[in-house]
Amino acid sequence: MSGRTLPAACPERTCVGCRQRAAKSELLRVVMREGACVPDHRGTLPGRGAYVHPALACLDLAVRRRAFTRAFKAPAAPDTAALRRFVEQQAAP
Ligand SMILES: [Zn+2]
Numbered sequence: 001m002s003g004r005t006l007p008a009a010c011p012e013r014t015c016v017g018c019r020q021r022a023a024k025s026e027l028l029r030v031v032m033r034e035g036a037c038v039p040d041h042r043g044t045l046p047g048r049g050a051y052v053h054p055a056l057a058c059l060d061l062a063v064r065r066r067a068f069t070r071a072f073k074a075p076a077a078p079d080t081a082a083l084r085r086f087v088e089q090q091a092a093p
Pocket residue numbers: 015016017018019020052053058
């Protein structure tokens with residue numbers, strides 16, 4: 001980490017999909033509501049959050065790795081349909 005300066009105002013988070021660290025602002029915060037993953041694009045929803053790149057590749061990786069189940073300590077894999085729709089809309093031109 002020599003020579004690498006990070007301003008304190010730019011916190012990093014790890015994407016639960018590709019496991020790469022990125023600036024919080026580049027990642028989509030996700031919270032769990034009633035057994036489903038909900039995109040929290042404004043970062044205002046309460047509760048435990050997970051961070052993922054707003055990209056289908058990372059979302060698929062996270063689902064395959066059960067990363068959301070682990071991140072939210074959920075008893076079962078949360079529903080990601082709404083989150084997927086959101087990411088698809090973000091990815092659309
Ligand atoms: Zn990622």
